[in-house]
Every structure is written in C-alpha cells, then in structure tokens.
Amino acid sequence: MTHLECARCGARADASKIANLCPACSGPYLVRYDLERMRTSTPKSVLYGRQASLWRYRELLPVQDHENIVSLGEPNTPLYEVPVLGDKLGMHRLSVKDEGLLPTGSFKARGAAVGVTRAGELGVTTIALPTAGNAGAAWAAYGARAGIGVVVAMPASTPDVIQRETASYGARVYLVDGSISDAGALIKQACAEHGWYDASTLKEPYRIEGKKTMGFELAEQQRWELPDVIVYPTGGGVGLIGMWKAFEELRALGWIGQKRPRFIAVQAAGCAPIVKAFHAEKEESEAWPDPTTFAAGLRVPKPLGDFLVLRILRESSGTAIDVSDERTRDMMRLAGTTEGLCLCPEGAAGFEGAYQLRQMGFIGEHEDVVVFNTGSGLKYAESLQGLPPVHLERGQAIPRIERQLEEPFDGHRPLVVEDDRLRVAPDEE
Amino acid sequence: MTHLECARCGARADASKIANLCPACSGPYLVRYDLERMRTSTPKSVLYGRQASLWRYRELLPVQDHENIVSLGEPNTPLYEVPVLGDKLGMHRLSVKDEGLLPTGSFKARGAAVGVTRAGELGVTTIALPTAGNAGAAWAAYGARAGIGVVVAMPASTPDVIQRETASYGARVYLVDGSISDAGALIKQACAEHGWYDASTLKEPYRIEGKKTMGFELAEQQRWELPDVIVYPTGGGVGLIGMWKAFEELRALGWIGQKRPRFIAVQAAGCAPIVKAFHAEKEESEAWPDPTTFAAGLRVPKPLGDFLVLRILRESSGTAIDVSDERTRDMMRLAGTTEGLCLCPEGAAGFEGAYQLRQMGFIGEHEDVVVFNTGSGLKYAESLQGLPPVHLERGQAIPRIERQLEEPFDGHRPLVVEDDRLRVAPDEE
Numbered sequence: 069m070t071h072l073e074c075a076r077c078g079a080r081a082d083a084s085k086i087a088n089l090c091p092a093c094s095g096p097y098l099v100r101y102d103l104e105r106m107r108t109s110t111p112k113s114v115l116y117g118r119q120a121s122l123w124r125y126r127e128l129l130p131v132q133d134h135e136n137i138v139s140l141g142e143p144n145t146p147l148y149e150v151p152v153l154g155d156k157l158g159m160h161r162l163s164v165k166d167e168g169l170l171p172t173g174s175f176k177a178r179g180a181a182v183g184v185t186r187a188g189e190l191g192v193t194t195i196a197l198p199t200a201g202n203a204g205a206a207w208a209a210y211g212a213r214a215g216i217g218v219v220v221a222m223p224a225s226t227p228d229v230i231q232r233e234t235a236s237y238g239a240r241v242y243l244v245d246g247s248i249s250d251a252g253a254l255i256k257q258a259c260a261e262h263g264w265y266d267a268s269t270l271k272e273p274y275r276i277e278g279k280k281t282m283g284f285e286l287a288e289q290q291r292w293e294l295p296d297v298i299v300y301p302t303g304g305g306v307g308l309i310g311m312w313k314a315f316e317e318l319r320a321l322g323w324i325g326q327k328r329p330r331f332i333a334v335q336a337a338g339c340a341p342i343v344k345a346f347h348a349e350k351e352e353s354e355a356w357p358d359p360t361t362f363a364a365g366l367r368v369p370k371p372l373g374d375f376l377v378l379r380i381l382r383e384s385s386g387t388a389i390d391v392s393d394e395r396t397r398d399m400m401r402l403a404g405t406t407e408g409l410c411l412c413p414e415g416a417a418g419f420e421g422a423y424q425l426r427q428m429g430f431i432g433e434h435e436d437v438v439v440f441n442t443g444s445g446l447k448y449a450e451s452l453q454g455l456p457p458v459h460l461e462r463g464q465a466i467p468r469i470e471r472q473l474e475e476p477f478d479g480h481r482p483l484v485v486e487d488d489r490l491r492v493a494p495d496e497e
Numbered sequence: 498m499t500h501l502e503c504a505r506c507g508a509r510a511d512a513s514k515i516a517n518l519c520p521a522c523s524g525p526y527l528v529r530y531d532l533e534r535m536r537t538s539t540p541k542s543v544l545y546g547r548q549a550s551l552w553r554y555r556e557l558l559p560v561q562d563h564e565n566i567v568s569l570g571e572p573n574t575p576l577y578e579v580p581v582l583g584d585k586l587g588m589h590r591l592s593v594k595d596e597g598l599l600p601t602g603s604f605k606a607r608g609a610a611v612g613v614t615r616a617g618e619l620g621v622t623t624i625a626l627p628t629a630g631n632a633g634a635a636w637a638a639y640g641a642r643a644g645i646g647v648v649v650a651m652p653a654s655t656p657d658v659i660q661r662e663t664a665s666y667g668a669r670v671y672l673v674d675g676s677i678s679d680a681g682a683l684i685k686q687a688c689a690e691h692g693w694y695d696a697s698t699l700k701e702p703y704r705i706e707g708k709k710t711m712g713f714e715l716a717e718q719q720r721w722e723l724p725d726v727i728v729y730p731t732g733g734g735v736g737l738i739g740m741w742k743a744f745e746e747l748r749a750l751g752w753i754g755q756k757r758p759r760f761i762a763v764q765a766a767g768c769a770p771i772v773k774a775f776h777a778e779k780e781e782s783e784a785w786p787d788p789t790t791f792a793a794g795l796r797v798p799k800p801l802g803d804f805l806v807l808r809i810l811r812e813s814s815g816t817a818i819d820v821s822d823e824r825t826r827d828m829m830r831l832a833g834t835t836e837g838l839c840l841c842p843e844g845a846a847g848f849e850g851a852y853q854l855r856q857m858g859f860i861g862e863h864e865d866v867v868v869f870n871t872g873s874g875l876k877y878a879e880s881l882q883g884l885p886p887v888h889l890e891r892g893q894a895i896p897r898i899e900r901q902l903e904e905p906f907d908g909h910r911p912l913v914v915e916d917d918r919l920r921v922a923p924d925e926e
Binding site for chain 2: 116117119120121139140141142143144145146147148152166169170171172173194196208209210211212213215217219221224228229231232233234235236237238239240241242243244245254255257258261262400401404405406407408409410444445446447449450452453454455456457458459460462465466468469
C-alpha cells in the first residue's frame with residue numbers, strides 16, 4: 069500500500085492516518101499499491117500452497133503487519149455451476165458464488181475482516197456504523213474478536229435474525245424508524261460527538277479492500293479467465309466497485325488478460341436508485357424516497373459510491389435491472405428445490421435479474437454467467453419459501469407422496485413429484 | 498473401498514449394493530478400504546494443490562466415480578485459536594473448529610454430501626430420514642441438488658429456522674410429537690411400506706464417511722499432529738465415531754503418528770444417555786425418557802452407535818460430561834462477545850463442558866484443546882443471547898456508552914464497557 073487516492077478528484081492522502089472522505093470534494097478514498105513494482109516482483113505463483121482464505125491475496129491488501137490480522141477463518145467461498153436452475157432459466161453456463169458460507173453468513177465479513185484489521189492498526193477503540201443489516205452483524209463480530217467496541221444503527225425493519233445476531237456479539241444496537249440513510253445521519257452525529265470511528269460504507273477506505281477479494285477469488289477459481297457476465301445484487305454497490313478494482317489490479321499485475329466481464333447491478337423494484345439513474349443516463353443517483361423490499365440489503369436509497377457503480381456498468385457494457393419482491397420469492401423457492409441453494413433475497417433477486425435479461429436477449433444462452441449470492445438465506449428465515457410442514461397426529465403414518473405440483477414459475481415448466489422424485493414437469497401438450 | 502464390515506460382529510457385506518443394518522446382529526456397517534495397499538501407493542503429498550474441500554480426501558471416500566459427486570461447494574472449515582475466551586476459561590491453547598461455515602450451516606453437510614452421493618450411485622430415488630433438525634436440512638439440500646426426493650420427520654419442537662430451511666429445499670417435512678426416536682419409528686415404517694431408502698443415522702454406512710472428514714481436516718490443519726483433547730457435542734455421536742475412524746485410517750496409512758487425543762463427549766443435562774452409561778460403566782446406553790434441551794441436536798435419547806462412542810471415550814482415556822441449558826446460554830453469550838463467534842447451542846455446550854473439565858483438572862491449562870462448533874448459531878436465532886436493541890425515537894441521538902456490566906460468568910471476571918471498549922473487568926479487590 070502506498071497511499072490513498074480520492075475516487076472523485078484524485079487527491080492523495082496518507083494511508084498511515086485515519087481518513088474518512090476527501091476533504092476537498094467529499095469523495096471516497098481508494099487504496100493504491102505500487103502495482104508497477106509488483107508486476108515484476110509478484111507473479112501469481114506466490115499464491116501456490118497458501119491457505120484458501122481471503123488473506124492469500126495479502127500483497128494486495130492494506131494490512132501493515134500480518135500479526136494484526138483479525139480473522140474468523142474466512143474460507144474462499146465456493147463457485148459452482150447450477151445446471152438444473154440454469155436449464156430452467158435458459159442459461160447453460162450459470163454459476164453461483166455462494167457468499168453465505170463466510171463467517172456471519174454474508175459477504176460483509178470480507179469488508180469487516182479487512183476494515184476492522186485496519187481500524188485496529190490505526191488505534192481505533194470504538195467503531196460506529198449504519199447498516200441495512202448484514203454489515204452491522206459482520207463488523208460487530210470482527211469488533212468483538214479484536215476487542216474493539218461496536219455501535220450499530222439499523223432500520224427497525226431489519227430482519228429479526230440479523231438484529232439478534234448483531235447484539236449477540238456484544239455490539240450496541242440502535243433501531244431507527246427510516247432507512248439506512250437516517251441511521252447514517254445519527255451515526256455521523258454520534259461519531260462527531262463521541263469521537264468514534266465512522267465505518268459507514270466508503271467513508272473509510274478499507275471495507276472495499278476486503279470486498280475486492282471476491283474478484284480475486286472469482287478470477288483464481290476460473291483459472292484467471294473472467295466470466296462473460298457478473299450479476300451483482302446492488303445495495304451500496306461496494307462489492308461491485310471492489311471487484312472492478314480487483315480486476316484492474318490483476319490486469320496491472322499481468323495476472324489476467326484484457327477480457328472484461330459485463331457487470332449487471334440488480335436492485336429491488338421498491339428501491340432502485342441505480343437502475344433509475346442508469347437508464348436516465350445520469351452520473352449520480354437520486355435518493356429513493358421510501359425504500360420498500362424484503363431484501364433488506366437492497367434498501368439503500370442513495371449509495372455514496374453511486375457514481376462509481378454507474379461508471380462501471382457503462383464502461384463494462386453492462387446494465388442495471390430491478391425485480392419485484394414477488395419474483396424474488398419465487399426464485400428463492402426455485403433455487404432451493406432445484407439446486408439445494410438457500411439463497412438470501414438479494415441473491416435470488418440476482419438470479420431473477422439474470423433471467424429477465426436472458427429473456428430480453430441481453431444475456432446469451434451460452435454465456436458464462438456468475439451470480440453472487442451475497443448471504444445465507446438463514447438470515448431471512450421468515451422469508452424462506454417451501455411447503456408448510458405437516459404435523460402428524462399420534463398414530464398417523466407418513467403417507468406415500470402423491471403427484472403434487474409446485475406453483476408454476478412464470479411460464480417455466482413447474483416442478484412435480486413423480487415416482488417419489490422431484491422432476492421438472494414435461495412440457496404441456 | 499473394498500467392502501462393508503459390521504461394527505458389532507465383524508460380518509462382511511458387499512459395498513456395491515444397498516445395505517442398511519447387519520442382518521445377523523443389527524449392528525451398523527463401516528466402510529473398509531485397502532489401507533495396506535494404499536500405505537505404499539498413497540503418500541500424503543497426493544493432497545498438495547487440491548481444492549480445500551472435503552473431497553480432497555477422495556482416496557478415503559467411498560465414491561465410485563467422481564463424476565457422481567453431489568456438492569454444494571463444501572469448504573474446509575476453519576480451525577483457529579480463541580485466546581480471549583481461552584483466557585477466561587483457564588485454557589491457554591483453546592481452539593474452535595467452526596462447522597457452521599458449511600452449506601446448510603452445520604457439520605451435517607459432510608454426511609449428506611457423501612451419503613447422497615452414494616445413494617445416487619446406488620440408484621436411490623427417494624431418501625427418508627428422521628432428524629433432530631440439521632441432518633434433515635442437509636439431506637434435503639443435497640437431495641434437491643441430486644434430484645432425489647427427500648422425506649424428513651422431525652420433532653415438532655425443532656427450531657423454526659431449521660423447519661423452514663428444510664422445507665425450502667422442497668423436502669416433505671413431517672412434524673412428530675416426541676423425539677427423534679419416535680420420528681425414526683415412523684420413517685422405518687414408511688420405508689418398509691413405500692420402498693424408500695432409510696438414511697437414519699448409521700442405518701446406511703456412508704454418512705459416517707462424510708463426517709470422518711472432520712478428522713482428516715483437523716489432522717491436516719494441525720500439520721498431522723493431533724491435539725491433546727477433542728471436545729465433541731454428542732447427539733447421535735457419528736461425528737465422534739467418524740473422527741476416530743479417520744484417525745485409525747490415517748495411522749494405518751502412516752500419515753500421522755501414534756498420538757491419540759482424548760475424546761470428550763458433551764451432552765445436555767436434559768438428555769445425557771452417553772454420560773450416564775459412561776459413568777455407570779455400561780457398554781450401551783439406555784433410552785433417555787424425556788429429552789429436554791434447547792440444543793436440538795443433542796436430543797437423541799438412544800444413539801444407535803452408543804456402544805462405539807462409549808468404547809472410543811474409554812480407549813482414548815476421554816470422558817463424558819453433561820451441562821445445563823442455562824450454562825450453555827451463558828457460554829453462547831461469552832463466545833459471542835469475546836471472540837465474535839456465533840455458536841450453536843451444541844457448540845456452546847462443548848465449550849462449557851471443556852470449561853468444567855478444566856475446573857476439575859481433567860483438562861490441563863496448557864493442553865491443546867479443540868472444541869467443535871457443530872453448526873451456525875443463526876439456525877437457533879431465537880436462542881441468541883445479547884442486549885436487546887434500543888429503539889430510538891425520532892429526534893433522539895445515540896448516547897455515549899456508559900460503563901455497563903455484562904452479567905458475570907460464573908466466578909469469572911465479567912465483561913465491561915470502559916472507555917467505549919469492551920474489556921474483561923479487572924479482578925475485584
């Protein structure tokens with residue numbers, strides 16, 4: 069790590085001191101490395117034999133001393149094909165990268181692992197942040213592990229499991245009537261008054277460094293060949309910015325070639341500021357007045373990094389699309405029954421967005437498509453879809469399974485149970 | 498894989514056909530390999546460069562053709578030290594192996610991955626099993642991935658998240674008044690009537706082969722040096738049997754030395770058949786009349802493999818201990834606030850059992866102790882412990898953190914917030 073650089077105006081800052089937003093233009097800082105020097109000194113073979121964790125990419129992470137790493141044992145998350153689901157959705161090379169297998173059950177663990185590590189190195193004793201849910205849980209866990217106090221403000225509508233989880237790590241949890249923006253205003257005020265470290269999205273430059281490891285892992289798992297399309301459910305959009313930054317860095321190092329995936333941002337119809345700004349050809353989003361979706365992670369009315377997300381979507385020839393909660397629920401069910409995936413609503417929205425873009429022809433049948441499932445469906449237990457359990461009376465036996473149709477999925481062939489086996493129903497005559 | 502062998506009477510069976518219990522003595526079958534031949538043909542260097550997944554141990558897994566593997570991308574689960582918690586519990590080399598990071602959020606994924614893979618190879622079209630909760634969820638997920646129908650019977654008291662999760666994979670879920678034993682009787686009857694494959698614990702020989710990979714991973718992560726003590730929360734006990742089998746196999750291959758860890762089985766005071774039998778010097782357990790504990794996975798009144806578990810505890814100079822639900826709840830909180838761990842109740846019971854044995858002197862201060870957290874605390878959301886979130890009224894600011902004592906933990910120094918930071922309280926004068 070050499071310095072920080074404002075993503076908006078290019079101003080430089082010292083990385084050895086606490087930095088929030090650029091004082092000149094209020095833009096977010098990005099961490100810069102001496103990639104020129106590393107191009108010769110750091111071949112990708114340095115990775116060989118290292119642990120399958122995000123820390124294997126240590127040369128491209130901002131940690132000063134590896135003794136300081138705060139870790140809950142982050143494994144590399146699996147990337148694998150989902151052929152049955154892909155067949156139903158008309159995509160023959162559809163894969164999921166399942167971020168639900170990280171500590172605290174979401175991709176937010178990446179940002180928190182690196183962010184808390186750096187906060188510790190900078191001497192921070194209390195971290196405060198607003199959250200749509202999972203970031204709060206992640207920072208609370210890594211803060212506990214590091215012995216750093218954590219204060220979290222989240223919408224009162226945040227799923228119950230996530231509220232409880234965050235509190236279980238000893239964090240102070242405040243519930244706010246309103247959105248993550250309202251929570252953010254309270255955190256800003258509290259940080260000013262109490263001298264806490266403001267770890268809001270992009271207000272500190274290290275969370276994104278953790279999230280970019282999604283891009284490193286994806287590249288390495290694909291043997292340094294990027295996919296054609298990356299579908300990313302977009303709330304704050306930091307994961308998307310992080311992956312784009314990761315690919316730029318890998319390209320500068322010569323670890324990957326020139327191929328650039330199209331990035332697709334998927335949002336919920338009830339909170340789609342990026343989609344609106346993208347199609348209106350704006351450079352920034354407008355605050356969405358009343359974010360409404362059960363995909364809690366997508367309830368971000370005005371992402372601080374909107375201008376970067378929009379730039380990436382355009383530069384990569386990607387797009388943005390919003391999907392309804394109803395369709396997202398259907399997709400959770402479809403992915404569960406066809407592939408055994410326990411998607412979070414955000415991840416399911418991603419698959420639904422991909423499906424709609426496939427229908428429109430924006431995604432080709434044989435393109436290599438990777439959808440990020442950003443967290444475990446377990447965190448949204450009340451939203452998991454399935455046939456209700458049957459309570460057997462005493463003396464009652466388990467019946468033979470009758471042919472039973474699952475609800476049809478939007479013109480797709482429904483799932484049926486036939487010969488005691490779950491199958492895709494034959495085409496109607 | 499060469500054949501199956503009855504763990505009770507030693508009778509052999511053909512591994513290429515469906516086998517449940519030994520027809521001669523009703524004992525469970527164990528899978529056998531030609532370890533003699535492998536000792537020369539298979540050095541541990543075969544693992545080098547392979548993916549960090551349970552399938553890296555493929556030479557010691559019963560899969561016939563690797564094309565048939567049913568996987569949801571099982572990462573190797575992290576093993577790491579928990580020094581702050583260890584300090585509070587008086588153990589200076591205390592580690593956790595966190596099985597909550599597997600697909601479906603528990604170690605049951607290991608058994609289901611291998612079990613469903615083998616069921617598919619054997620031509621099974623419908624799997625049925627009783628479960629205390631997590632096994633049902635895991636088999637449902639892997640069944641969905643394989644296109645095999647799954648029918649699950651579980652106690653009506655199984656945590657809500659797990660019920661919903663299991664149903665979300667398309668499995669048929671039946672709720673039973675009573676314990677997993679009552680559920681097991683119904684499944685047995687249904688399998689006889691409908692021709693389904695009975696995947697009850699140890700009634701098919703492949704689940705244990707998946708679970709033994711916990712032992713392989715532990716050994717490899719410790720650089721082929723086993724720990725002094727392994728603490729395992731014990732319901733059916735298959736994980737413990739699996740690890741013991743794993744170490745026997747590694748020893749036969751010459752991959753590890755002669756050091757044998759002491760195995761400790763931890764159960765809940767409300768369902769402790771193994772503990773009772775162990776201390777009564779019995780060879781088998783008696784059915785526990787009314788299993789009562791919030792640690793759902795420990796509600797197994799009469800494990801089929803009890804005689805093996807008891808034998809392993811004795812041969813390894815280990816022991817068995819039961820702990821109260823109240824102490825288990827305290828431990829969930831302590832692990833969350835000190836280490837950022839989201840333990841399931843079973844895992845927390847394991848830490849509490851270790852702590853009590855340390856107090857008694859059975860575990861030494863400087864011994865290398867590994868506790869298995871068998872699943873994610875997210876699956877027991879209603880049991881997560883923490884300060885309740887504070888709902889802010891509109892216009893209310895986030896207050897400065899006051900000094901606030903967490904409840905003291907059994908004579909240990911309580912946690913306090915001091916200078917906005919979570920600390921272990923100083924010793925009382």
